[in-house]
Structures are given as C-alpha cells and as structure tokens.
Amino acid sequence: MTAVVLALPAPIDTLTGGYAYARKVLEALPEHGVSAQALQLPESFPRPSEAELGEAYRRLKAVPRDMALIADGLVFGALPLPMLKALGRPVIALVHHPLGLEHGLSTEEAQSLLASERAALAMAQHVIVPSRTTALTIQSLFGLSASAITIAPPGIEPVPRAPRPLEPNEPLKILSVGSIIPRKGFDILVDALALIADRAWESSIIGATDLDPNSVAALRKQIAARGLESRIALPGAIQPDRLAQIYLQADMFVLPSRYEGYGMVFAEAMAHGLPVIGAAAGALPEVVPSSAGLLVPKDDPYVLAGAILRLIDDPGFRRRLADGAWDHAQKLPRWKETAGIIANVLKRSQR
Structure with a gap:
C-alpha cells in the first residue's frame, strides 16, 4: 500500500x-x-x-x-x-x-x-x-x-438544505465564515452593513480570532464605531458540527475576500442552498456561478451594500439564487x- x-x-x-x-x-x-x-x-x-x-x-x-x-x-x-x-x-x-x-x-x-x-x-x-x-x-x-x-x-459533504422559512418581520441572518485576517475583507463587510443599517438584518462573522489579534481588535473597534455591536456577532471559530447547524439557520452568505485560492466556505454555503455574495477576486469567479450568487468588485463597500440590499429587498431573487446555489452544489x-x-x-x- x-x-x-x-x-x-x-x-x-x-x-x-x-x-x-x-x-x-x-x-x-x-x-x-x-x-x-x-x-x-x-x-x-x-x-x-x-x-x-x-x-x-x-x-x-x-x-x-x-x-x-x-x-x-x-x-x-x-x-x-x-x-x-x-x-x-x-x-x-x-x-x-x-x-x-x-x-x-x-x-x-x-x-x-x-x-x-x-x-x-x-x-x-x-x-x-x-x-x-x-x-x-x-x-x-x-x-x-x-x-x-x-x-x-x-470536496463537499451532502448536507441538508437551507434557508429556513422567514417569519413576518424577522430579520435576515447574514452569515460570514473565515479567519479574521485582513485578506477576508471583514472591514469592507462592516462598512457595507453600516450603509444599510435601516434594514432588518443580523450578522455573524465566524472564524479564528487568534491568527491576527490586531485585525480582531480593529474589527471590534470598527463595529462599535458604526453602532453595530448588537447586530454583528464575532463568536470566534466554531466546531464543524455546530457550524453546519448555523448554515441551516442563515438566509445568505457574504464574504468579501480580497483573494481566495479557492474559497471552500462558498462551496459549503452553496451546498446548504444559500445564496452567496463575494468579491470577484482570486478563484471566486471560478467557484461561484452567476446562478448562485453575486460577485462585486473588491474593496467597495457601496457596491457590496447594494448587493446585500438586493437580496434583502427581493425575496424572489433571493430564492432563485438559493435554487441556483443548491443545483450547482450537486455537481461539485x-x-x-x-x-x-x-x-x-x-x-x-x-x-
């Protein structure tokens, strides 16, 4: 052998x-x-x-x-x-x-x-x-x-499909997964979310907080400065079985990375049937088809905010992308x- x-x-x-x-x-x-x-x-x-x-x-x-x-x-x-x-x-x-x-x-x-x-x-x-x-x-x-x-x-694992049905007036849950390091673009995400703070949403940024303590401190300070401490959670890294449950509770996946050699978390999100939003950088245009999500220019919080807003305000479009994500993931x-x-x-x- x-x-x-x-x-x-x-x-x-x-x-x-x-x-x-x-x-x-x-x-x-x-x-x-x-x-x-x-x-x-x-x-x-x-x-x-x-x-x-x-x-x-x-x-x-x-x-x-x-x-x-x-x-x-x-x-x-x-x-x-x-x-x-x-x-x-x-x-x-x-x-x-x-x-x-x-x-x-x-x-x-x-x-x-x-x-x-x-x-x-x-x-x-x-x-x-x-x-x-x-x-x-x-x-x-x-x-x-x-x-x-x-x-x-x-590869991906066969997993149950999200998103869950929304209750009336319930905020959309925006999920991001990635180590808190500069390359992941979480600073751009926070700025984008601040631009649409009048909409009903909650956000979780899940990932390692021990790789770059300075980035984590800066991100916490940025969230506080935008008045979003009650709406953006930073729980740190989470074990895979628990993370799988969190995917099922989300309504969309957003990660504006400045570069990805592949972007495994995008594949995982699509495998759960989540519509995805990312930056058109690195391998993301190869990984995320237009039927499954939106790719925006990197480092542009205004365009990113517009993409998130489109998914929040247009449930039909959000469902179509969710269907496209699920269908695409079956071929991965x-x-x-x-x-x-x-x-x-x-x-x-x-x-």
Missing part, C-alpha cells in the same frame, strides 16, 4: 479551510489504497526562526523514505533551498495560494516570500493546488509548467474524488 505523510504547521484539527482540506483528504485517502498521516511542524511557519527551521528539518528528515511526503504550502514555500536539498528526497507541495499574495504584507515581506516560494517550488517533485486559478497563478508567478501541477478541488466533487486525484499523484510519484 502507498503511504504518505502530510506536513503541516499547526494541529490537524485547526479550524481553517486549509486544515479542513487536509483532514478530509487524509480521511479519504485509505479508500484509494493510500495510508495517510499528518506531521505537525512548528506553528510559526511561514515565518520560522532558525531554531524552528532546524526542528522542522529534523522532523521532515525522520520521515521514512518509503513514504511519500507532502508539505503544506505554508511550510514548503518557507523552506530554504539548502534545507530542501539536504532532505535528499522528493517532496510534493500542496499550495492553497501563494504566500506573497496574503493581504496586509509589506512590499519587502511579500517579495521575500515570493522569492522563497519560487526557489522552493522549483525543487518540488509535483505541486497540488485547489483551483484552475491557483494553477495559472503559480505558472505565471513562478514559471512552473502545467504538467508540474495537478488541480484537486475541495465529493471528498472521495478529491482524495482520488491526490492518490493518483502519489502513486505516480513512487513509480
């Missing part, structure tokens, strides 16, 4: 999209004749200290040579070229989106990360990405050939298919 180790810079149960992808793939790989396990590296990646790099090297070097090795992009793109060479073994990279495209980086830091990732990817045995957009981005930024990249889009891959694509990469790599 083929065996693989997936190296990650945090515990496998971390509540972000990238780790959800890792968990689901590792769970499904045995169905394709691949035994799989996670290997945790220091959590400081992609900005490890010298000591943490040394510890990462020790753990990676200890992986048996008869096991395939996949390194998450947060790790792989930050490994220095001499270290990759010293490993003396092939490594497959799993890249959700380029490190240097994270929003909020200084120009110097972005260029440093892009240079590091360019050098590392040149050493990769193969590269796995979640979307055609990310594949094309990597080819353009780093000069990789199409044959060096495999697209393994995230399941996790078994995603794992099958990756299993084929692993089996080819060991020939």
Whole structure:
C-alpha cells in the first residue's frame, strides 16, 4: 500500500479551510489504497526562526523514505533551498495560494516570500493546488509548467438544505465564515452593513480570532464605531458540527475576500442552498456561478451594500439564487474524488 505523510504547521484539527482540506483528504485517502498521516511542524511557519527551521528539518528528515511526503504550502514555500536539498528526497507541495499574495504584507515581506516560494517550488517533485486559478497563478508567478501541477478541488459533504422559512418581520441572518485576517475583507463587510443599517438584518462573522489579534481588535473597534455591536456577532471559530447547524439557520452568505485560492466556505454555503455574495477576486469567479450568487468588485463597500440590499429587498431573487446555489452544489466533487486525484499523484510519484 502507498503511504504518505502530510506536513503541516499547526494541529490537524485547526479550524481553517486549509486544515479542513487536509483532514478530509487524509480521511479519504485509505479508500484509494493510500495510508495517510499528518506531521505537525512548528506553528510559526511561514515565518520560522532558525531554531524552528532546524526542528522542522529534523522532523521532515525522520520521515521514512518509503513514504511519500507532502508539505503544506505554508511550510514548503518557507523552506530554504539548502534545507530542501539536504532532505535528499522528493517532496510534493500542496499550495492553497501563494504566500506573497496574503493581504496586509509589506512590499519587502511579500517579495521575500515570493522569492522563497519560487526557489522552493522549483525543487518540488509535483505541486497540488485547489483551483484552475491557483494553477495559472503559480505558472505565471513562478514559471512552473502545467504538467508540474495537478488541480484537486475541495470536496463537499451532502448536507441538508437551507434557508429556513422567514417569519413576518424577522430579520435576515447574514452569515460570514473565515479567519479574521485582513485578506477576508471583514472591514469592507462592516462598512457595507453600516450603509444599510435601516434594514432588518443580523450578522455573524465566524472564524479564528487568534491568527491576527490586531485585525480582531480593529474589527471590534470598527463595529462599535458604526453602532453595530448588537447586530454583528464575532463568536470566534466554531466546531464543524455546530457550524453546519448555523448554515441551516442563515438566509445568505457574504464574504468579501480580497483573494481566495479557492474559497471552500462558498462551496459549503452553496451546498446548504444559500445564496452567496463575494468579491470577484482570486478563484471566486471560478467557484461561484452567476446562478448562485453575486460577485462585486473588491474593496467597495457601496457596491457590496447594494448587493446585500438586493437580496434583502427581493425575496424572489433571493430564492432563485438559493435554487441556483443548491443545483450547482450537486455537481461539485465529493471528498472521495478529491482524495482520488491526490492518490493518483502519489502513486505516480513512487513509480
């Protein structure tokens, strides 16, 4: 049986999209004749200290040579070229989106990360990405050939359909899911909601609050300044079973990310039959069809407010998008298919 180790810079149960992808793939790989396990590296990646790099090297070097090795992009793109060479073994990279495209980086830091990732990817045995957009981005930024990249889009689980029937005069529930970091655009969402504060709505922003404390503090301050503390909830990250119930209680999904390498939460929202609104950035135009939602220019709270308002004020349009989201989601891959694509990469790599 083929065996693989997936190296990650945090515990496998971390509540972000990238780790959800890792968990689901590792769970499904045995169905394709691949035994799989996670290997945790220091959590400081992609900005490890010298000591943490040394510890990462020790753990990676200890992986048996008869096991395939996949390194998450947060790790792989930050490994220095001499270290990759010293490993003396092939490594497959799993890249959700380029490190240097994270929003909020200084120009110097972005260029440093892009240079590091360019050098590392040149050493990769193969590269796995979640979307055609990310594949094309990597080819353009780093000069990789199409044959060096495999697209393994995230899967979805069969889930019950939302939205729930609304009671008369009940406020619409607007759901957003994503770690509170600058790239997710929650500052734009709050400004947009402030513009339509006269309408009946409630909003929940669900996601990790420990990745960027400064962003969380700024968002709380912004919400308070707009007088929306009673209408916008920030409950933090929530376990998947509880989050699934929250999807069923929502009326629409809104996330104005400035960049997404795929956008798993949009697929999850559509799988629940929710109409979605996002920004036309990164892979979102690839993931969200016009029959399922509205995509607006990024960083424009006025246009975003107009899109939300349209769904609030036009129940018929909202229902049509909900139907389109549900129909589209039925055509999306399941996790078994995603794992099958990756299993084929692993089996080819060991020939």
